[in-house]
Amino acid sequence: MRHTISVLVENEFGVLARVAGLFSGRGFNIESLCVAETLEPEVSAMTIVTTGSDAILEQILKQLNKLVNVIKVTDFQGAEYVSREMVLVKVSATEKTREEVLRMVEIFRGRIVDVSPRSYVVEITGNEEKVKAFLALVRPLGVKELVRTGTVAILRGEKVMSAKVKESKGGKDGNDVL
Amino acid sequence: MKRTGAQILVEALKLEGVETLFCYPGGAVLNLADALYGSEINQILVRHEQAAVHAADGYARSTGRVGVCLVTSGPGATNTVTGIATACMDSIPLVIFSGQVNTALIGNDAFQEADIVGITRPCTKHSYLVRDVKDMPRIIKEAFFIAKTGRPGPVLVDIPKDVSAASCDFKYPEKVFVRGYQPNYHGHPGQIKRAMKLIASSKKPVLYTGGGIISSNAAKDLLGLAERLSIPVVSTLMGLGGFPGNHELFLGMLGMHGTYAANMAISTCDLIIAVGARFDDRATGKVDEFAPHAKVIHIDIDPTSISKNIKVDIPIVGDARNVLKGMVQIADDEKAAFDSYLREVREWIEQVETWKRDYPVGYIPDGTLKPQYVIERIYALTKGKAIIATEVGQNQMWTAQFYKFLQPRQILTSGGLGTMGYGFPAGLGAQAAYRDSLVVDIAGDGSIQMNIQELATAVQYNLPVKVVILNNGCLGMVRQWQELFYDKRYAISKLECMPNFVKLAEAYGAVGFEVEHESEVDRVLKKAFTNGRPTLIDVHVNPEEMVYPMVPAGASLRDMMLV
Numbered sequence: 001m002r003h004t005i006s007v008l009v010e011n012e013f014g015v016l017a018r019v020a021g022l023f024s025g026r027g028f029n030i031e032s033l034c035v036a037e038t039l040e041p042e043v044s045a046m047t048i049v050t051t052g053s054d055a056i057l058e059q060i061l062k063q064l065n066k067l068v069n070v071i072k073v074t075d076f077q078g079a080e081y082v083s084r085e086m087v088l089v090k091v092s093a094t095e096k097t098r099e100e101v102l103r104m105v106e107i108f109r110g111r112i113v114d115v116s117p118r119s120y121v122v123e124i125t126g127n128e129e130k131v132k133a134f135l136a137l138v139r140p141l142g143v144k145e146l147v148r149t150g151t152v153a154i155l156r157g158e159k160v161m162s163a164k165v166k167e168s169k170g171g172k173d174g175n176d177v178l
Numbered sequence: 179m180k181r182t183g184a185q186i187l188v189e190a191l192k193l194e195g196v197e198t199l200f201c202y203p204g205g206a207v208l209n210l211a212d213a214l215y216g217s218e219i220n221q222i223l224v225r226h227e228q229a230a231v232h233a234a235d236g237y238a239r240s241t242g243r244v245g246v247c248l249v250t251s252g253p254g255a256t257n258t259v260t261g262i263a264t265a266c267m268d269s270i271p272l273v274i275f276s277g278q279v280n281t282a283l284i285g286n287d288a289f290q291e292a293d294i295v296g297i298t299r300p301c302t303k304h305s306y307l308v309r310d311v312k313d314m315p316r317i318i319k320e321a322f323f324i325a326k327t328g329r330p331g332p333v334l335v336d337i338p339k340d341v342s343a344a345s346c347d348f349k350y351p352e353k354v355f356v357r358g359y360q361p362n363y364h365g366h367p368g369q370i371k372r373a374m375k376l377i378a379s380s381k382k383p384v385l386y387t388g389g390g391i392i393s394s395n396a397a398k399d400l401l402g403l404a405e406r407l408s409i410p411v412v413s414t415l416m417g418l419g420g421f422p423g424n425h426e427l428f429l430g431m432l433g434m435h436g437t438y439a440a441n442m443a444i445s446t447c448d449l450i451i452a453v454g455a456r457f458d459d460r461a462t463g464k465v466d467e468f469a470p471h472a473k474v475i476h477i478d479i480d481p482t483s484i485s486k487n488i489k490v491d492i493p494i495v496g497d498a499r500n501v502l503k504g505m506v507q508i509a510d511d512e513k514a515a516f517d518s519y520l521r522e523v524r525e526w527i528e529q530v531e532t533w534k535r536d537y538p539v540g541y542i543p544d545g546t547l548k549p550q551y552v553i554e555r556i557y558a559l560t561k562g563k564a565i566i567a568t569e570v571g572q573n574q575m576w577t578a579q580f581y582k583f584l585q586p587r588q589i590l591t592s593g594g595l596g597t598m599g600y601g602f603p604a605g606l607g608a609q610a611a612y613r614d615s616l617v618v619d620i621a622g623d624g625s626i627q628m629n630i631q632e633l634a635t636a637v638q639y640n641l642p643v644k645v646v647i648l649n650n651g652c653l654g655m656v657r658q659w660q661e662l663f664y665d666k667r668y669a670i671s672k673l674e675c676m677p678n679f680v681k682l683a684e685a686y687g688a689v690g691f692e693v694e695h696e697s698e699v700d701r702v703l704k705k706a707f708t709n710g711r712p713t714l715i716d717v718h719v720n721p722e723e724m725v726y727p728m729v730p731a732g733a734s735l736r737d738m739m740l741v
Contacts, residue, residue, distance in 0.1 A: 009358075010358060014295065014299075014307070017296065017299060018299060021299050021300055025300045055485070058485060059482065059486060062481045062482040063482050065481070066480070066481070066482055067358070068303075068304040068324060068356060068358050068359045069358055070358050071357055071358045163357070
């Protein structure tokens with residue numbers, strides 16, 4: 001099953017290597033990974049999309065928690081959350097396809113960010129399904145290149161993923177991590 | 179008052195109570211070496227950096243304190259990797275200080291530069307590169323704290339040469355707070371209660387104990403629980419000494435070379451209470467057929483160990499000693515709840531006692547010199563009180579089977595990583611901590627040659643470790659597998675050129691003995707154990723001898739080859 005995980009880490013050199021090494025060293029899979037500073041400059045948020053059985057996911061979450069530089073791990077599975085990814089797509093724009101591409105971009109509320117005689121660069125932002133649907137529609141029109149940011153995610157409502165955790169990472173009594 | 183980075187390190191080590199430092203210097207740590215000159219910290223110069231780490235590890239295992247070593251950059255640092263990985267697998271608290279090239283040169287492929295933080299990332303608990311001398315006090319404080327708390331492990335601190343030369347005001351922090359590191363020591367009371375209920379309703383319980391008993395100093399509480407509720411105990415290799423090896427409830431080591439009683443008890447029990455053990459493949463055999471009838475209570479301070487290999491019914495994240503104390507308390511407070519349990523468990527105790535009586539570990543005396551006999555004699559002559567280091571392979575398994583460990587911290591052995599060459603330097607580390615104790619390294623002729631250069635260290639500092647080489651002229655465990663599973667094709671496992679160990683010992687200034695017959699064993703061992711000097715004893719054992727019982731790799735624990 002696919003999971004989106006948010007990991008708050010100390011914004012220090014070498015932390016990304018620790019997280020990435022944890023995945024590669026244990027044969028876990030990273031589908032996408034997105035890292036940047038948060039409200040607090042000393043804290044970075046990583047959003048990791050990964051797949052695996054329940055047992056593997058449990059190990060991933062616990063192993064992440066075990067890293068000294070990891071402050072908080074949140075698995076969005078089962079939570080109310082919003083996720084977005086941005087994609088830049090270079091689509092061929094011939095006389096025949098120009099209009100069709102523009103229509104698609106409009107329907108998907110994307111933007112054309114670069115135009116050349118034979119191509120458009122389209123910016124699309126959305127959740128996984130939206131991006132997938134857009135790509136499926138423009139692919140037959142000729143996609144030359146594609147870059148994606150990977151997913152970022154945030155909880156809905158007032159609840160925040162705070163780095164200000166003073167209690168034990170295993171929960172106060174150490175059982176709720178399981 | 180301003181101090182240099184090097185002086186800060188020495189001051190901090192003193193404040194951490196470090197008495198002994200295992201070192202090998204080089205260009206990048208000259209500032210550090212200089213600051214150590216004349217300090218009251220004992221400095222032991224080993225002959226290879228790997229041995230520095232193993233020695234610090236042996237020091238840590240035998241004392242329960244943090245083992246510390248200091249090496250230079252580049253090759254000095256890369257030579258520590260095996261030692262660090264060994265300690266990491268066995269959860270041993272170490273702090274390794276490595277020198278690094280000047281910060282301006284990092285990443286430049288400078289002379290003796292290696293990215294040691296990167297290289298050791300997967301085999302340390304945590305690591306630091308000190309980039310500013312002002313961070314030194316905090317980092318050293320954190321390094322010791324992280325190494326010895328939670329599930330212990332090795333922490334590496336990499337110090338560039340310009341940082342050890344730079345100076346700043348020195349104030350050692352009194353407290354540590356690492357927000358991402360808050361190990362949980364207290365088991366959930368509700369979970370502990372549930373666990374005790376499950377024990378009360380069981381008929382065939384087994385305590386399965388590992389290295390966590392040793393690292394959390396929980397031996398007394400384990401004994402308390404086992405005795406109050408008459409629960410038989412099986413141990414992993416790492417757990418040996420955590421429960422008295424001569425106790426009637428002790429069934430011995432489980433797993434690949436475990437005892438018949440231990441493996442049968444695990445295979446037929448209805449409840450496993452795992453404490454500080456991690457269900458390693460050498461202990462479980464075929465996982466699908468491991469303890470098929472048992473519910474599992476798992477107590478461990480490291481949540482990642484729980485439900486990793488085996489499905490757990492009642493997980494308890496916490497320090498083994500605290501949790502066991504809580505369990506003993508309930509057993510005492512609610513005695514009535516265990517009345518019917520205590521009546522019914524008698525039948526089970528009789529069953530395990532029968533297994534223990536009918537299938538003890540043994541060997542067939544046939545007039546040749548058997549390695550097991552040598553270990554039995556070491557046990558008898560030391561009255562079970564020596565600190566025993568082992569190398570890896572047959573010597574290690576026979577030691578686990580035939581030396582009854584009575585106390586925690588008495589065995590020094592590379593359990594998880596299985597590092598040949600570990601035992602001798604680890605023994606030196608223990609001897610450095612306990613000058614008056616008898617330390618014996620039970621070795622093979624293969625393993626001992628992996629760190630034999632440490633004879634020089636032993637002689638220089640008069641660390642009178644006794645190395646007993648069970649010499650069979652080959653890599654015994656490899657040979658055993660080749661005999662059993664590879665049609666006796668002994669590929670690359672014969673050590674056809676063997677040094678004259680007696681002369682070798684003498685060349686280093688140590689004492690050497692040779693033993694060829696059973697009748698000489700006692701006499702030579704007695705001489706060696708009382709001579710007060712580093713001693714190597716070359717015992718020519720029967721090369722055909724194999725370690726039994728044996729559960730072939732991937733088989734169920736019930737499928738034991740007994741002889």
